[in-house]
Amino acid sequence: MKRKRKSRIEISNSDLKLFRYLHFFRGALVDQIARDILQHLRTDTIYWRLKKLERFDYLHGKFTKFHANKKARGITTKAFKEFMANGDEQMVEVSSKSVDHDIELIDICSALCSLQKVKCYISENELNTWNAYSKAFQVEAAIKLRSDACIKIQLDNDEFWLPLEYESNAKSIKRYEDHLYQIYSRPDLVAIFYVCKNIHVQNAIQRVEESKYKNERPRIYYILLDELKQKQSIAFTSRLGKVLELGNKTDAQFTSKIKLEDRGALFSNEVH
Numbered sequence: 001m002k003r004k005r006k007s008r009i010e011i012s013n014s015d016l017k018l019f020r021y022l023h024f025f026r027g028a029l030v031d032q033i034a035r036d037i038l039q040h041l042r043t044d045t046i047y048w049r050l051k052k053l054e055r056f057d058y059l060h061g062k063f064t065k066f067h068a069n070k071k072a073r074g075i076t077t078k079a080f081k082e083f084m085a086n087g088d089e090q091m092v093e094v095s096s097k098s099v100d101h102d103i104e105l106i107d108i109c110s111a112l113c114s115l116q117k118v119k120c121y122i123s124e125n126e127l128n129t130w131n132a133y134s135k136a137f138q139v140e141a142a143i144k145l146r147s148d149a150c151i152k153i154q155l156d157n158d159e160f161w162l163p164l165e166y167e168s169n170a171k172s173i174k175r176y177e178d179h180l181y182q183i184y185s186r187p188d189l190v191a192i193f194y195v196c197k198n199i200h201v202q203n204a205i206q207r208v209e210e211s212k213y214k215n216e217r218p219r220i221y222y223i224l225l226d227e228l229k230q231k232q233s234i235a236f237t238s239r240l241g242k243v244l245e246l247g248n249k250t251d252a253q254f255t256s257k258i259k260l261e262d263r264g265a266l267f268s269n270e271v272h
Helices: 013-025 030-036 043-055 077-083 099-112 124-129 131-135 137-144 173-184 199-213 225-230
Strands: 059-063 071-075 118-123 149-155 158-167 192-196 220-224 233-237 243-248
Touching (some): 013 043, 013 099, 030 071, 030 099, 071 099, 118 124, 137 149, 137 158, 173 199, 192 225
Antiparallel strands (some): 118 149
């Protein structure tokens, strides 16, 4: 009995853009892909294209636990080697270890990049993959802290590169003590943003911060996930009530400003 051969596949520019996006975030849901990079295609068209790319081993899928068991797609090592590797990579991670966490970070990125004062967003996977970032002092704190992302914001006439963390579940006191020690031990770190899933998580971090660093200038600025997603005007607040306002959300669309072979921020409101 003859084995049925796979039909051939040609990789389009839209596919290359998709690979770039999925590597940046380590995976995404169909509706996120449609919203962020393939707005010109129907959702069902995107779905069937993803199925075909998966059949040819360019994509893989993982089912989410807290997103209605939807399937998140990520690129495979094959896709990375064929279409993204350029000799500068120092670590290659194409699969999400915490798919629900990474899926949520895509919406966090989308919300942040619609804000007037947010100029750039670079994901953890992007920072860890390319060797060029290890020489960039602007993102050093985010890399050393293993933050979920690094964002560039503009406040008045100054620009700051600040680490971003998304905390979905409360962790042990010891773990927070260790992480906050790293934060407060960096004299170069002006601030770090924490997006918290709920007030319980935020309170858990703030209790450790208050007990260990009550005499220090607050470094951590918080916001709840639902506030970031739903409010029009966004501000992060320290435990002592100091506010960093990042402005109002706009309707600007953000797409890749870079060629496939280059490193860089996938989302930026500096390029339209």
